[in-house]
Amino acid sequence: MIFGNDDVAGEVTRGARALVVCPDIRGQRSGQDPEARLEEARGLAMAIGIVVAESYILPVRTLRPNTLFGEGQVQRMATDCELHEAELVIVDGALSPIQQRNLEDKLKRKVIDRTGLILEIFGERAATAEGRLQVELAHLDYQQSRLVRSWTHLERQRGGFGFLGGPGETQIEADRRMIRARMGKLRRELEQVRKTRELHRKRRGRAPWPVIALVGYTNAGKSTLFNRVTGAEVMAEDLLFATLDPTMRAISMPGVEKAILSDTVGFISDLPTQLVAAFRATLEEVTAADIILHVRDMANPDSAMQKAQVMRVLADLGVTAEDEGEGSIPIIEVWNKVDLLDEERREELAEQARATPDVVVISALTGEGIDALFAQLGERLTKGAxxxxxxxxxxxxxxxxxxxxxxxxxxxxxxxxxxxxxxxxxxxxxxxxxxxxxxx
Incomplete structure (x- = not known):
């Protein structure tokens, strides 16, 4: 573990048992069902190889500056850690450095918050040199305010950044100048990456092929769809953030001999601000697209909330709805995972799609609806001829x-x-x- 209490012993790695706690803070996150948020938190934990020993929602009526939770709730967490032999506590919310340290003091276990967990997932999954640069910058930005106990991540070539333990546990004094110098170097390298991407986009703009970008909430099925229509083998598992680095392949469709399909990182609610900034170079691929395919998991009860989150991120990138001025890009909604729905719900969605422009119902897993999607893409790409x-x-x-x-x-x-x-x-x-x- 890189930051935390010196008295918290032991090393937590993949396969560790964890207590996952989702604080339901009064007046916050009203747009997402607490049960759905808890399930997402469990998914985040499992995505990094953690065994969820126990999980539940804790209502927080009054924010405690020292621990976030009330004393009785902290005691319950301590009891459940003992009962379920949990080595790690994951709080699905933002913890200040003081809150994190005090909780570790009281629980005698390592504690990480939502931001730390997502950063760890990104660190492990980033496959390209650019991805690793982006994750390290985000990690250092987050780490500036935390107690630093190991700098081995600066030399390590593997993914992950040690939130959950790793080699080099010797405590050293935090060197803020070292952090700032490293962050400055990373920003310069990423700026060069951004310029290179811009050059590539300009070349593609002169090339005779339109670009189609896949976007959507994490685990909506983007990579499964990408693999289905391109024959590629991009990692596509039932895991949050299965894809982090953008992938591009050529496809063809009615009226369009060749187009470029781009798979992108999945969005998520409360994405750490450090990652929003660090991954901007990757997400900028979306702004150069001719068409955006917004893939939605229609089997998820929180699909409407997920759509709202994706649209907020697109708006932050300067992408607006069609016919709303500069930056507008046509968006086709792809209602995915209908193979998981019962017949009544499938028919209901099909009826809604027929009455809604730019909506296609599919199953990326079985291939259902792919021909209709291609037909609509071809029509959109040749529209206004x-x-x-x-x-x-x-x-x-x-x-x-x-x-x-x-x-x-x-x-x-x-x-x-x-x-x-x-x-x-x-x-x-x-x-x-x-x-x-x-x-x-």
Missing amino acids: RLHHFAIPAGEGGHIAWLYAHGDVVADEAPGDGETREIAVRLSEKDLGRFAAMRH
């Missing part, structure tokens, strides 16, 4: 083939000596721009 006339040298066969692949060619003639082809074709504004970029 207008008739354009081009005189193209007959030798530019690649350009002529591109017009046939991406537009609706209504006339193709070779007058005179046959050295020029006069083509009338319907193209969308974006495809017109791509075609113009290709020819220059």
Whole structure:
């Protein structure tokens, strides 16, 4: 463990038993059902390999600055830790450094809060050099106000950052200058990553292929859908944050010979502010998309809350609803996991989808509804096409083939000596721009 009470002994690793406590604070989080939030907290714990020995909701009517919880509640937690042999206590909320230390004093166990747990998951799952940079920056930002007991994470190449224990438990004095220097270096490296991504996006903007971004609440089924339509093998498990690093693959659909599909990190309620900032470079991929596919888990009772959370994050990124000015990107809602619903609920959703524009009902797992999704994507990508006339040298066969692949060619003639082809074709504004970029 990197920060916490020196008197808390033992090392907590994957497979450790934990007590998960979800504080239901009066006046907060009214948009999410406490039971659903507790289930999400359990999922977060299991995503990092922790065994949930016991879990429950604790109502908090008055915030205690020293421990968050009342004395009776802290005593209950201590008793349950003994009863269920829990080595770790996870509080699904934000704890101040003082609250964390005092709880460890009273419970004689390691205590981590929601932010620490999510950072640990991200640290373990980040697969690319960029992902590791982003997670380390977020971790250091969070750690600045905590007691630092190990700096081994700065040299370690593996994922994870030791919130749950690891090598190098020797306590050393926190060196804030070291943190600031390291954070400055990471920010410079990430700024370079951002610039590189911007260059790649500009190249894709000149390329003849539209970009489709998958977004959604964590565990909504984005990666399963990605694998279904691309044949890729992106990690897709029933785990929160199974995907952290963006992945892109080429796909084709009616009227569109080739498009780029991008899988992104899942969103979650109360995502640590450090991670929102650190992962901005990754999420910026969404802002360059031609279409956003918002994948929703319709088998989850909190699906409406999850949708609201995703839309808030998109708004923070500057993505607005279609026809709302600059930054607007068409969004298609993909109602996923209908294979988990009973027949009555499936029919109800199908009826709602028929009456709602830009909604498709699917099961990414079974493939149900994928053809309808592709048809709607093709229709959206070619929407607003207008008739354009081009005189193209007959030798530019690649350009002529591109017009046939991406537009609706209504006339193709070779007058005179046959050295020029006069083509009338319907193209969308974006495809017109791509075609113009290709020819220059």
